[in-house]
Amino acid sequence: MSSSSETADVVICGGAAIGSSVAYHLAADPGFNGRVIVIEKDPTYRYSASALSAASIRQQFSSPVNIRISLFGIDFLRNIGNHLAVDGEAPAIDLHEGGYLYVASPDGSHILEQNQKLQQEEGADIAIYAADMLRSKFAWLNTADLACGTYGVSGEGWFDGWAVLQAFRRKARALGVEYRQGEVARYVTDGGRLVGVELADGSRIACGAAVNASGTHGARLAATAGIAIPVKSMKRYVFSFTCKGEVENCPLLIDTSGAYCRPEGKRGNEGQMFICGASPPAELDREWIETDADVEDVDWSFFEEHVWAPLAHRVPAFEAIKPGRAWAGPYDMNELDGNAILGPAVGLPNLYLANGFSGHGLQQSPAVGRGLAEHILHGRYRTLDLADLGHERIVARRPLTEANII
Numbered sequence: 001m002s003s004s005s006e007t008a009d010v011v012i013c014g015g016a017a018i019g020s021s022v023a024y025h026l027a028a029d030p031g032f033n034g035r036v037i038v039i040e041k042d043p044t045y046r047y048s049a050s051a052l053s054a055a056s057i058r059q060q061f062s063s064p065v066n067i068r069i070s071l072f073g074i075d076f077l078r079n080i081g082n083h084l085a086v087d088g089e090a091p092a093i094d095l096h097e098g099g100y101l102y103v104a105s106p107d108g109s110h111i112l113e114q115n116q117k118l119q120q121e122e123g124a125d126i127a128i129y130a131a132d133m134l135r136s137k138f139a140w141l142n143t144a145d146l147a148c149g150t151y152g153v154s155g156e157g158w159f160d161g162w163a164v165l166q167a168f169r170r171k172a173r174a175l176g177v178e179y180r181q182g183e184v185a186r187y188v189t190d191g192g193r194l195v196g197v198e199l200a201d202g203s204r205i206a207c208g209a210a211v212n213a214s215g216t217h218g219a220r221l222a223a224t225a226g227i228a229i230p231v232k233s234m235k236r237y238v239f240s241f242t243c244k245g246e247v248e249n250c251p252l253l254i255d256t257s258g259a260y261c262r263p264e265g266k267r268g269n270e271g272q273m274f275i276c277g278a279s280p281p282a283e284l285d286r287e288w289i290e291t292d293a294d295v296e297d298v299d300w301s302f303f304e305e306h307v308w309a310p311l312a313h314r315v316p317a318f319e320a321i322k323p324g325r326a327w328a329g330p331y332d333m334n335e336l337d338g339n340a341i342l343g344p345a346v347g348l349p350n351l352y353l354a355n356g357f358s359g360h361g362l363q364q365s366p367a368v369g370r371g372l373a374e375h376i377l378h379g380r381y382r383t384l385d386l387a388d389l390g391h392e393r394i395v396a397r398r399p400l401t402e403a404n405i406i
C-alpha cells in the first residue's frame with residue numbers, strides 16, 4: 001500500500017447487522033483502542049437483508065453450534081439495554097418470545113424427535129408434543145395428518161430487526177467506530193497477507209485485518225482476494241395478510257410443507273396481521289437483483305400455491321384472509337450446507353469471513369459479532385467456539401448440513 005493511504009486496525013466491509021455487530025464487539029473490548037472503519041455502500045440499508053428480513057429467532061436448529069449461537073442471541077436480545085444503551089437510552093426492539101412450532105407428519109417425526117433431543121441437551125427450552133397435545137394447546141391447528149410438533153417454550157420469537165441493526169450501529173459509533181459511505185471494490189493482498197482495501201473511488205485504506213460482511217456481495221468481494229465461497233444471492237418473499245378468525249397465541253408456525261407464518265403486531269379491528277413465506281422449489285428459485293423493482297416484484301401466484309394453500313390446510317381460519325403488502329429480499333445462500341462461513345479465510349488469515357447465513361443471520365449477529373471480534377483481537381474464540389463454521393470445511397467440501405433451513 002502506498003504510504004499516503006489511510007490506515008485502520010480493522011476495516012469492516014458492509015455495515016448492516018453483521019458488520020455493525022463485529023464493529024460494536026471490537027470497540028467494546030476493554031483491551032482494544034484501535035481504529036475501526038466500517039465501509040457501507042448504502043447507509044439507508046434499502047437492499048440489505050438485515051432490513052428486509054422476517055426478524056425471528058429460534059433455538060430449533062439441528063447442529064450444536066447453531067443452537068449455542070441462538071442461546072447467546074436470545075440472551076443478548078433480552079438484555080440488549082445492558083449491551084447497546086447509549087446515554088442511558090436502551091434500544092426498543094419489541095422482542096416477543098412467541099415460540100416456534102415445527103410440525104411433522106408420521107414420516108418426519110423422527111427428525112423432530114432427534115432435533116429436540118439435541119436442542120434440550122444443549123439447554124434450549126424446546127418441548128415435543130404428540131398430536132393430541134398439539135390439539136389441546138393450539139385449538140386452531142389442523143392436526144389430522146400430524147404425528148407431533150416441537151415448540152419453543154421460551155427463547156424463540158421475533159423482534160424489530162431494523163431496530164437491532166440501528167442499535168448495533170449507534171452503539172458502535174458511540175464507542176468510536178467510524179462509519180463511512182463507500183463501496184469496497186477489492187481487497188489488496190501482498191505475499192499471502194491482506195494489506196488493505198480499495199474503494200470504488202480508487203482510494204485505499206491499509207489495515208491489519210478486514211471483515212467480509214457484505215451480505216450477498218460477499219462471494220464477489222472475497223473473490224477479489226482469491227477466496228472462493230459457495231454463496232449465491234437468492235430471492236425470498238415475505239407476504240402479509242390479515243385474518244379475522246381467532247388464531248390465539250400463534251407461534252411462528254413451520255408447516256410440513258416448509259411454509260411458515262407468524263403474527264405481526266397486535267390484533268386490530270380488521271383481525272390479526274401475519275407475515276409468511278416459504279423457500280421456493282428449485283424450479284422457482286430466482287437470483288436476487290438489487291433494485292427497488294426487485295424488492296417490489298412479488299410473485300402472488302407463489303403465495304397462493306406454496307404459502308397460502310398449505311397454511312390454510314394447517315390453520316383452517318386462514319381460508320378467509322385479506323392479503324396485505326409483500327416484499328422481496330436477499331438470502332445469502334451457502335450452497336454447500338446452508339450455514340454461515342465464519343472466521344479467517346483459508347490462505348489469507350487476516351481476512352475474516354462472515355457470509356452465507358442462508359436466512360438465519362440476523363439472530364446470529366450477536367454471537368457472530370462477538371466471536372469474530374474475539375478472533376481478530378485475541379487470535380481465537382474465547383467464549384463460544386465457532387470453528388465448526390470455519391472456512392476450512394468449505395475448502396475441504398465437508399458440509400455441516402443444517403436440516404432446518406426456512
Ligand SMILES: Cc1cc2nc3c(=O)[nH]c(=O)nc-3n(C[C@H](O)[C@H](O)[C@H](O)COP(=O)(O)OP(=O)(O)OC[C@H]3O[C@@H](n4cnc5c(N)ncnc54)[C@H](O)[C@@H]3O)c2cc1C
Nearest residue numbers: 014016018041049050053054055056184215329361362363
Ligand atoms: C426475506 C428474508 C427473511 C429473513 N428472515 C430472517 C429471520 O427471520 N431471522 C434471521 O435471523 N434472519 C433472517 N433473514 C436473514 C438475515 O436477514 C441475514 O442473514 C442477515 O441480515 C445478514 O446480515 P449481513 O449484515 O450479513 O448482510 P446484509 O444485511 O445484507 O448487509 C450487507 C451490507 O453490506 C453492504 N455492502 C455490500 N457490498 C458492499 C461493498 N462492496 N462495500 C461496502 N458495503 C457493501 C450492503 O449495502 C449491506 O448493507 C432473512 C432474510 C430475508 C431476505
